Amino acid sequence: MGSIWELDFYSRPILDENQKKVWEVLVCESPLDTRTKVDSLFRYAQYCPSTQVNSVWLRTALQEAIDKAGEAPIKIRFFRRQMNNMITKACGDIGIPAQPSRRTLVLNQWLQQRIEQVYPQEPGYQGGVNPSVRLEAPLPQRLPDALEWQQWGFVTLLGSEFADMPDWEIDFGEGFPLELAQVSPETSIPGILIFSPRALPLAGWMSGLDLAWLRFDDSPQGGRLLLETGATESWILANLKNPQILAEARNFEQAKQQANGVHFIGVQSDPQSQSFAGFWLLCEINLS
Numbered sequence: 179m180g181s182i183w184e185l186d187f188y189s190r191p192i193l194d195e196n197q198k199k200v201w202e203v204l205v206c207e208s209p210l211d212t213r214t215k216v217d218s219l220f221r222y223a224q225y226c227p228s229t230q231v232n233s234v235w236l237r238t239a240l241q242e243a244i245d246k247a248g249e250a251p252i253k254i255r256f257f258r259r260q261m262n263n264m265i266t267k268a269c270g271d272i273g274i275p276a277q278p279s280r281r282t283l284v285l286n287q288w289l290q291q292r293i294e295q296v297y298p299q300e301p302g303y304q305g306g307v308n309p310s311v312r313l314e315a316p317l318p319q320r321l322p323d324a325l326e327w328q329q330w331g332f333v334t335l336l337g338s339e340f341a342d343m344p345d346w347e348i349d350f351g352e353g354f355p356l357e358l359a360q361v362s363p364e365t366s367i368p369g370i371l372i373f374s375p376r377a378l379p380l381a382g383w384m385s386g387l388d389l390a391w392l393r394f395d396d397s398p399q400g401g402r403l404l405l406e407t408g409a410t411e412s413w414i415l416a417n418l419k420n421p422q423i424l425a426e427a428r429n430f431e432q433a434k435q436q437a438n439g440v441h442f443i444g445v446q447s448d449p450q451s452q453s454f455a456g457f458w459l460l461c462e463i464n465l466s
Contacts, residue, residue, distance in 0.1 A: 180252040182208040184285035193302040198228040209354040236268035255279035278409030280390035318412040327374035338363035347453035350385035368433035369442035377447040381456025391462040
């Protein structure tokens with residue numbers, strides 16, 4: 179399997195000599211398993227004059243990044259929806275699929291680091307200006323009937339157990355090194371396991387959606403367990419009314435916060451299975 183990249187192309191809190199916003203492209207490699215060495219991940223950054231903000235400039239920058247990396251990625255993820263057309267065209271022009279996604283942990287951390295440490299050192303820096311992503315809450319959708327399952331439950335694993343995740347038998351899945359989220363091996367990582375006789379097609383469908391994170395939507399009328407995918411999609415995994423399950427869901431959300439947003443979702447054919455049709459290590463991040 180080839181590499182996956184994360185990309186952002188947007189204005190920065192810097193003005194040029196004509197008092198126009200300076201733009202920047204950031205490209206970084208997305209980690210695909212828990213043993214990835216963070217320091218080895220490819221990164222590329224280049225400022226863009228406001229007069230050259232178009233898909234042609236971005237395509238050229240991407241080609242330069244590919245030349246520096248030595249190979250092209252199999253796809254490029256981006257979270258900023260307002261740049262969808264330009265990013266999709268630039269990537270398409272060099273034959274790389276572009277995928278709207280909130281699974282951009284490395285990019286998000288890198289962007290925050292540059293906002294705090296890099297941009298303030300640039301001439302023309304405008305303090306307090308942080309480009310907004312303007313993410314609106316998506317309307318949760320029902321799962322397709324063919325993908326519903328028979329049983330599921332909340333579970334926890336120690337962070338140390340994920341060190342062996344690359345050795346697990348998994349048909350569809352993705353991980354990342356826990357150090358990216360500053361999670362120690364002793365931390366309890368919450369998650370859910372889904373059991374279904376149609377585990378493989380269910381996991382395949384989930385893989386195609388580009389999983390972002392799970393979240394518990396609490397309300398006086400009863401809670402919902404939601405799966406956030408892509409840049410805008412949200413799916414109702416379960417409607418929760420049982421008081422015991424609601425308590426477990428609240429504990430899940432609390433444990434997720436204590437683990438800096440890290441959690442997981444696994445799909446198996448039955449509770450006795452020793453393999454996973456799907457397993458994803460997830461991390462909820464703030465893209466606002």
